[in-house]
Amino acid sequence: MSDEAAGTRVLVVDDHPIWRRAVERDLAEAGFEVVACVADGETALRLAPATRPDVVLMDLQLPGITGVEATAELVRADPSIRVLMLSSSGEDADVLAAAKAGARGYLVKSAAAEELVEAVRRTAAGEAVFSPGLAALVLGEFRRMALGPSDDPTRLTERETEVLRLVAKGLTARQVADRLVLSHRTVQNHVQNTLRKLQLHNKVQLTRWAIEQGMTE
Amino acid sequence: MPTAIRGEAASGVLLSLWRAAAVFRVAALLFCGYLILRWRDLYAEPAVALGVGAAMLLATAAMVLLAWPGRAHRLGFVLADVLGCAALTMLSRLAQHPDQYHGGMPTLTSIWGAGAAIEVGLLLGGAAGVLAGLLQFAASVFVREGYDGRTLANGVLIVLVGGVVGYLATAAVRAEQERAEAAAERARLAERDRLTRSIHDGVLQVLALVHRRGAAAGGEWADLAREAAASEAALRALITSRAPALTPSGQRELATDLVALRSTRVTVSVPDVPVLLAWPVAEELLAAVAEALRNVERHAGADAMAWVFLEDLGDQVAVTVRDDGTGLAPGRLDEAAGEGRVGVAESIRGRVAELGGQVRISSVPGAGTEVEIVVPATASKGSLR
Numbered sequence: 001m002s003d004e005a006a007g008t009r010v011l012v013v014d015d016h017p018i019w020r021r022a023v024e025r026d027l028a029e030a031g032f033e034v035v036a037c038v039a040d041g042e043t044a045l046r047l048a049p050a051t052r053p054d055v056v057l058m059d060l061q062l063p064g065i066t067g068v069e070a071t072a073e074l075v076r077a078d079p080s081i082r083v084l085m086l087s088s089s090g091e092d093a094d095v096l097a098a099a100k101a102g103a104r105g106y107l108v109k110s111a112a113a114e115e116l117v118e119a120v121r122r123t124a125a126g127e128a129v130f131s132p133g134l135a136a137l138v139l140g141e142f143r144r145m146a147l148g149p150s151d152d153p154t155r156l157t158e159r160e161t162e163v164l165r166l167v168a169k170g171l172t173a174r175q176v177a178d179r180l181v182l183s184h185r186t187v188q189n190h191v192q193n194t195l196r197k198l199q200l201h202n203k204v205q206l207t208r209w210a211i212e213q214g215m216t217e
Numbered sequence: 218m219p220t221a222i223r224g225e226a227a228s229g230v231l232l233s234l235w236r237a238a239a240v241f242r243v244a245a246l247l248f249c250g251y252l253i254l255r256w257r258d259l260y261a262e263p264a265v266a267l268g269v270g271a272a273m274l275l276a277t278a279a280m281v282l283l284a285w286p287g288r289a290h291r292l293g294f295v296l297a298d299v300l301g302c303a304a305l306t307m308l309s310r311l312a313q314h315p316d317q318y319h320g321g322m323p324t325l326t327s328i329w330g331a332g333a334a335i336e337v338g339l340l341l342g343g344a345a346g347v348l349a350g351l352l353q354f355a356a357s358v359f360v361r362e363g364y365d366g367r368t369l370a371n372g373v374l375i376v377l378v379g380g381v382v383g384y385l386a387t388a389a390v391r392a393e394q395e396r397a398e399a400a401a402e403r404a405r406l407a408e409r410d411r412l413t414r415s416i417h418d419g420v421l422q423v424l425a426l427v428h429r430r431g432a433a434a435g436g437e438w439a440d441l442a443r444e445a446a447a448s449e450a451a452l453r454a455l456i457t458s459r460a461p462a463l464t465p466s467g468q469r470e471l472a473t474d475l476v477a478l479r480s481t482r483v484t485v486s487v488p489d490v491p492v493l494l495a496w497p498v499a500e501e502l503l504a505a506v507a508e509a510l511r512n513v514e515r516h517a518g519a520d521a522m523a524w525v526f527l528e529d530l531g532d533q534v535a536v537t538v539r540d541d542g543t544g545l546a547p548g549r550l551d552e553a554a555g556e557g558r559v560g561v562a563e564s565i566r567g568r569v570a571e572l573g574g575q576v577r578i579s580s581v582p583g584a585g586t587e588v589e590i591v592v593p594a595t596a597s598k599g600s601l602r
Contacts, residue, residue, distance in 0.1 A: 016422045132486040140488020170524030
């Protein structure tokens with residue numbers, strides 16, 4: 001694992017000092033390069049261009065600008081940046097907002113240290129880290145959006161819906177693959193696609209809104 | 218009626234109204250007193266007229282002294298004032314010559330009499346105020362042995378004043394109560410917010426940390442870690458706040474109720490939009506979910522985790538309860554039912570069938586059990602008795 005972790009640059013954003021130190025230590029022990037540990041979104045935005053993190057570990061509840069706003073701004077400035085959301089209570093609306101804003105995954109803070117390290121590793125590798133809660137939120141959001149036109153390219157395929165449902169029921173990616181007789185890689189692609197479509201839909205919505213308001217480009 | 222509790226000192230908007238009534242009483246007394254003094258030599262019985270004036274002065278003084286600190290708002294005082302007022306009005310007949318009381322000279326109490334109707338309105342509301350006004354009108358009709366246009370106009374005014382003041386007092390007191398309730402609700406929410414934030418920023422983070430560190434340390438620390446994890450989950454479930462959905466009457470929002478089931482063993486995943494069901498349907502569905510979770514606790518093994526997943530399918534609502542426990546051998550569900558044990562089969566299937574829904578139970582020995590409950594979203598009236 002250390003080999004994969006080596007060279008992966010991580011920025012930790014969390015306002016709780018003890019937590020920040022603990023996470024930094026866990027990540028450093030696992031071989032990640034923690035480029036900075038900051039307490040708020042403003043500092044994260046200021047340091048991101050210079051520290052060039054691959055993964056940003058973002059607490060959603062921050063003083064000053066929120067984790068959602070910081071995520072949106074980081075992704076806007078650098079679309080390749082991978083934000084892994086963390087929150088210690090299930091603020092459903094915030095998690096969904098951050099996912100739409102471009103976060104690549106979500107983990108509850110109560111996750112064990114190994115789970116956190118594994119989630120950062122997977123995020124760095126480009127995989128989407130989903131919790132059952134995030135899967136249910138995303139499914140609910142697509143159901144809400146499905147009220148629109150049916151030729152929308154941002155709709156979920158049946159397979160994607162099926163995969164998300166199993167994730168929401170608590171199955172791991174490996175278990176989903178076994179259940180549907182798919183490769184792990186394929187399941188990962190489906191999960192990533194749902195997040196990508198969610199973000200795309202969000203952009204389309206914003207653009208449509210901008211056109212309606214007469215504010216294009 | 219302006220206040221529910223009689224005998225208590227008036228306060229707030231009601232107190233202001235009573236003080237206004239007292240000011241009116243004093244102004245009316247000055248007017249009536251001026252007339253009595255000015256015409257004292259014209260009366261048939263000046264002594265009676267001056268006596269009535271003195272009584273009005275005493276009654277007004279008593280009213281002001283009681284009303285100012287809010288103590289006039291009681292049935293005994295108001296009743297005495299109304300009757301006394303009518304009696305003093307009727308004494309005009311003794312004080313005045315017949316051609317005076319027949320000829321349009323105001324009664325001794327004239328406008329002052331409206332004060333009693335106002336008091337009744339304040340105490341008992343608009344309808345009672347109208348009645349008190351009518352009594353005062355009847356007293357002047359008695360004095361004049363009939364009524365001319367002027368008596369009628371005065372009477373109508375007094376009746377209207379009693380009714381309107383009563384109505385306004387009731388409305389004002391209600392508005393004041395609603396405002397107070399809204400302020401209390403705001404304060405409650407703000408306090409909850411504050412608590413949530415401080416729990417969130419402090420205790421929750423430390424507990425999560427103890428959980429993580431303790432689990433890694435092993436031994437006694439691992440026990441402590443488990444305790445911390447349980448406390449963390451309980452606290453988190455307590456403070457997790459979904460924005461209170463505007464629930465149409467007769468409906469219940471399922472997600473909020475399901476989220477309350479979260480614990481270290483139970484993961485609950487719900488959409489971010491409210492999922493509404495008719496109240497009795499939601500009630501049965503929640504009972505079925507609770508039954509399924511109890512079943513996990515009893516039969517799935519000590520380390521089993523459970524996942525509850527709520528999905529709104531448009532015309533249907535689906536709730537899945539999955540565990541990763543020991544699972545059931547094929548046929549065990551039917552066995553349980555056959556032995557007459559009220560278990561999964563009886564309880565859950567029975568509840569859901571009544572809602573016109575379906576239950577799918579699948580289980581693999583060693584790989585847990587999945588109970589999927591689907592009810593029609595329109596299962597509101599018809600299907601339930």
